[in-house]
Amino acid sequence: MHPTKLFAPGPFQAQQLRSGDPYELSNGHPILCLPTGGRGARANLLGGTVLETDPAVEQAGVDAGFSPEPGTMRAPDVAVGHVPDVPGWVQGAPPLAVEYADRGQDEEELQSKIAELLAAGTQYVWVVWLTGPRRVEVYAPGQKLRTVRPGESLEAPGILKNPVPVEALYDREAAHEATLRNLLQRRGYESLEAVRDAGREAGELAHARAVLRRQLGKRGISLDAAQEARIDGTTDLETLDRWLDQTLVAKTVDEALR
Template sequence: MGESDSKPASGPFRADQLHDGDRYELSNGHPIYCVPAGPERGSRSLTGAAVIASDPDVEWAGVDVGFSVTPETLRAPDVAVAAPTAARGWREGAPPLAVEYAGVGQDEPDLRVKIGELLAGGSSYVWVVRLIGPRRVEVHRPGQPMQVCGSGDDLTAPGILRNPIPVDALYDRAAADRAVLRNLLQRAGYDGLEAVRAEGRDEGRDEGRVEGRGEDIAESILALLEDRGLAISAAARQRIAACRDPDQLKTWLLAAARITDPARLFD
């Protein structure tokens, strides 16, 4: 093994020496400055985070959250999915799913090191979303060769995400909105938008049936009063016709069969 292939000596810093807001990650004790995101990376990482965080099986997701993979290594993926926690400070270990957006100015050697540290620390998936060149996502898994998914493909993370994520949804707002809508409907107990529409149609039919029964009962009340020779006022007719409560109408129907004074109908 040549000198250039040897593991660099540990640096002097530890994760517990960094604080929330510090623009540094750590790799084996060595500080790595994190430059602010440009408009494209910032916008698209937010789009992807919305899709991932809304998945029905995701209980916790974060953006730029620090994970202390080891006491000397602190990494902050652009998007991460992990178990929920009430603990303060850096998350310990590595997130099951980590997503990195790689654009202009990306430090490729450090990205390779970061991927290796996350996988070694326990990440099951590391997705690298490439912002230069054709739309593509590099999928890294422990002990497996890298896979590349392009526009039109779906990304899956069994045991972490319930739904597949279209590659385009990590780039494009319209595709992301469709995925988020699907996820939110599933969180609310619906299989999809068509299930909501079907429920609306069913409720409309139920309301129509209730309204139809009310109209039938109202007509029966008026017919019974007329058959018994009991004249009621126009206001009373209007009140009966406007009522949509079947139970109230049934009460008035029973009263119409007993009363002798039409003024007592509503007593």
Template sequence: MPESRGPFRPDHVQDGDRYEISRGHPVYVAPAGSRHGREHLVGAVPLATDPAVREAGIDVGYALDDHTLRAPDISIGNVPDAPGWADGAPRLAVEYADRGTNEDDLQAKVAELLAAGTELVWIVRLRGPRRVDVHARAEAPRTVPGGAMLEAPGILSRPLPVDALFDHHRADEVALENLLARHGHASLDAVRAEAREQGRAEALIRAIEVLCAGFEIPLGEPRRAELAHADPQALEALLAHLARHRAWP
């Protein structure tokens, strides 16, 4: 990136413009490729549903200072419900890197986010073996491979499988576990055990209600009546369908 500071400021960029600003210089941000764009949504689901997360966003622009505007692919923490660019920085920023990613700009973006207060930046590498590069303030970067777990103490309450940032089936499983945990259930297996102990159908209906609320699936009176008359086997099948497809069958 240029050493000297350029003349551009965050207020020179409008919502929808394909530019970020680094030290006063415009940085063109190309539209995401098919895989790149798809993975944004995959990773956002398990992160946004973590029980500790109250604010999350995709492509939120942050005015890191008077001459820097950056928009991480996924932001956790400090995502205000207000118009305009967000002031400050997200607590956790996630960037997906694929074919065509400008590595120099990516590293500059990481450095600018950390300098502005971001606690963790995760770089999800879509080329080559599954892995995530972890950057934290005052720590050397490290790489966490597929099959391992990522942790964000004080930001996420639960470890996140690396694979949940790549694979939508794994992401949905984690999101289901997170939504259940928000309502006091340790896991889907715990819900099933609760069903056996306290009344199988009642507990399964409660789990379905939690999942519908988390995934914003409408649950009106006709569907509630359908649940009330379903047997436990049908409720289990419905719960599995909702967890997998995030839609009513």
């Protein structure tokens, strides 16, 4: 059991802490939180970016302080969900919390933090181990501890849309690949190949419209604003090709664009 649990509630409350203070609170007792090392700092940034860009995520933050009750204030390395854009500590707990554990990690204090987050309403806590064999420990209320290893993926149903490869939480190339996937999906594309396909299709449509207009001009058929808009609004290549064929014999716009 963590030492603070052996004592009566401590005298401190979350409202007494200021943003930037190097402390969390557990049962009213201060927990010193020192700056992370270079490896942890890099991993935090990479993993946080992957999670924040997931298409289902609207709010996420790094080191956000959560205070489910006055004597508790916990700041996960990365919090997903329930991170409002307002000053002050956040009431409650994030749906998904990510902790990075490296050399010198106080495992007893880590377990205390995990327990308090889950008790406050967090649905998943992912602990990314940067020391020893790379792995992610998954904690969820009422479930046995799971360990997910490189080559496998993590899921958070109802919080994230996409599975997260374990490596994307600490490896730069894997993180960039997952982030790109997320950003493309936020713009309506499932993959980079889908973007290329959309570009090719847009080019083909633009060419077909230009050829149609040129042929109409050769036939001495002018277009008004509504007819121009109709051509621009047509996204079916077969329709544009049919209009082009009809233009070869048409005498009026109605005959060409029927």
